[in-house]
Amino acid sequence: MPLIWIILAVLALGSVGYVLGRWRAVSSAGGDIRVLHSLPNYYGMNVFLTSVVPALLVMVVWLLVQPAIIQRQVTQLIPSDAAQSAGELSLIMTDVRRVADGLDLAVEQGGMTGDEARDLQADTADVRELLGEIGVALGNDVSADVLAAAQSYRTLQNTGIALMAAAVLILAALGLGYAYSRTHKDFRARNTVERAVLSILILASTIAILTTVGIVLSMVLETRDFFHLYPAREFFFGTEWIPSFEGGSHLGLLPLLWGTLYITFIALLVAVPVGLFSAIYLAEYAGRRLRGFAKPMIEVLAGIPTIVYGLFALITVGPMLRDYFAQPLGLGTSSSSVMTAGIVMGIMLIPFVSSLSDDIINSVPQSLRDGSYGLGATQSETVKQVILPAALPGIMGAVLLAASRAIGETMIVVMGAGAAATLSLNPFEAMTTVTVKIVGQLTGDTDFSSPEALVAFALGLTLFAITLGLNILALYIVRKYREEYE
Structure with missing residues (x-):
């Protein structure tokens, strides 16, 4: 399922929750909004936030963690003699991702079915011709190891996206049901919504700070590796x-x-x-x-x-x-x-x-x-x-x-x-x-x-x-x- 569809589905559930939460609050007050603790919109917004925010947070975390897990599993399929260093392994993984994207593109364009992409044999003219037709040009022949790793990469990626979609949608539905069940005329919806909005603002500020820290750390760690290979004195004071x-x-x-x-x-x-x-x-x-x-x-x-x-x-x-x-x-x-x-x-x-x-x-x-x-x-x-x-x-x-x-x-x-x-x-x-x-x-x-x-x-x-x-x-x-x- 494309990522945009998952987001739209979660927002749709949240919108339904907003309408249901507002209606349930007004109904519990007998139609008299003066009896409510908060304005009706706060009750609807509480259901919306409870449905959408946790689900989207799980989706973001999933998207951040999944590539690292897939990378670790796929690299185990590459023989040690094919990648003597981290640099060579990085180049091989680049080819793996490009071939995997090519197989996905072939399925999307109708050139082959998912089973055919999974069962495609390596080192054949069909592989080269297929990748050339869909615009995935590689500088060398597609080896058996690269194709096998690409097929595994594609399978793991598609499986992870499917599991993520199921988890996100189930969590959104559970959040809608939980917030809807708590909605009644005496529920302090305004206080809950304001705390939730404050938490979102704090989270946004924290993300900005952590992004800056991450950028600096990424440069510092790679710079440390550089100075292990090249003298710092020659770098800072060299004139050539x-x-x-x-x-x-x-x-x-x-x-x-x-x-x-x-x-x-x-x-x-x-x-x-x-x-x-x-x-x-x-x-x-x-x-x-x-x-x-x-x-x-x-x-x-x-x-x-x-x-x-x-x-x-x-x-x-x-x-x-x-x-x-x-x-x-x-x-x-x-x-x-x-x-x-x-x-x-x-x-x-x-x-x-x-x-x-x-x-x-x-x-x-x-x-x-x-x-x-x-x-x-x-x-x-x-x-x-x-x-x-x-x-x-x-x-x-x-x-x-x-x-x-x-x-x-x-x-x-x-x-x-x-x-x-x-x-x-x-x-x-x-x-x-x-x-x-x-x-x-x-x-x-x-x-x-x-x-x-x-x-x-x-x-x-x-x-x-x-x-x-x-x-x-x-x-x-x-x-x-x-x-x-x-």
């Missing part, structure tokens, strides 16, 4: 980035970190003055008609896909900087450069700085402006000496958001700055960033037992540490100036 999956790699962080910070610095030099000055003008000087036109036009920049900015850097900005600045000054001959990526990224960041700063400046109390004007200050003096200092904490937050956005950008760097990991002060020279190399190291079939693949997690953890440091610095600045103006 020459990865090679055949061995002898030089995985120095400094060239990537320098390119990231250099491009981010140029982007902020473009975005912060332009964005901040436009925000000041729109908030303090522009008329209502001009503001209503200019602010949406600036915010349109935030909706442009980054690939479009990358094409703009590649086709327009890069050649222009090369022809009019780099070549005449003897600084370079390439259209891919730090300056190209920095300028285009700065244009992309303008709406982040402008819109947030504009909202922050408008939130400054009017009483501060009136007091400044009452003391004889001009509008420009009021903006410089009153409004900007009062709005400084929020403006720092806007700049931090822009910096974080610039540090994590990839597409503009790929198309505008190139992929050369170098240490140079020349802004018209091609460089690269940490995010670009993370993508490069994890592209294609990757052996996660090699340092050349695991280095991506070390790079990701480094970016996380940099962003965390920026947050701490921003909080310090915000706290300092808030104490002055509160």
Whole structure:
């Protein structure tokens, strides 16, 4: 049964429970809702939540646990001599999942029955032809071990989904019956519903926190494995980035970190003055008609896909900087450069700085402006000496958001700055960033037992540490100036 059908069935049961619970509460009060402890909708909502929430929670937990159980059982079917390392086992399991998906697709498209997919013999031309017809292209022949594992994988997966559907629907029905049996005029439905909603809110907050913890732990654990294979000193202080999956790699962080910070610095030099000055003008000087036109036009920049900015850097900005600045000054001959990526990224960041700063400046109390004007200050003096200092904490937050956005950008760097990991002060020279190399190291079939693949997690953890440091610095600045103006 498709997952969406299970969810719709559970919601349908909950909706029926809502109607029945509301009707039973009103009936127990003889039709007089004034006798009820709570409003009728609370009784219906109590039945709905009791039916839906536990069932959906079980479904989520099931979907999280089932893949790990199936993976453990299927890997036991793969001979030990076929997978000498964890990386080879990962590649084989990728083929197993693709073949299993192909068999499921063949059943769905009517190419064969479920029994035929289960009984299909390995290493035949029919297997290869079938997988080719349904678009499951493998780089090698389908071996007997892979096909047997795929058939087992498909069987276990379908069985697990069927059991999950039965368990979820039975639990939803039991929840409906239990909540319906408790519904009467004296039942404190409002209190129960409010506690349930509060629990859902706490659960959502907990999931957000646990997700962050999970992301950090995943990077930390993989980074630990990387440092078991590659010296940490050479990673943090190495000045060469020459990865090679055949061995002898030089995985120095400094060239990537320098390119990231250099491009981010140029982007902020473009975005912060332009964005901040436009925000000041729109908030303090522009008329209502001009503001209503200019602010949406600036915010349109935030909706442009980054690939479009990358094409703009590649086709327009890069050649222009090369022809009019780099070549005449003897600084370079390439259209891919730090300056190209920095300028285009700065244009992309303008709406982040402008819109947030504009909202922050408008939130400054009017009483501060009136007091400044009452003391004889001009509008420009009021903006410089009153409004900007009062709005400084929020403006720092806007700049931090822009910096974080610039540090994590990839597409503009790929198309505008190139992929050369170098240490140079020349802004018209091609460089690269940490995010670009993370993508490069994890592209294609990757052996996660090699340092050349695991280095991506070390790079990701480094970016996380940099962003965390920026947050701490921003909080310090915000706290300092808030104490002055509160």
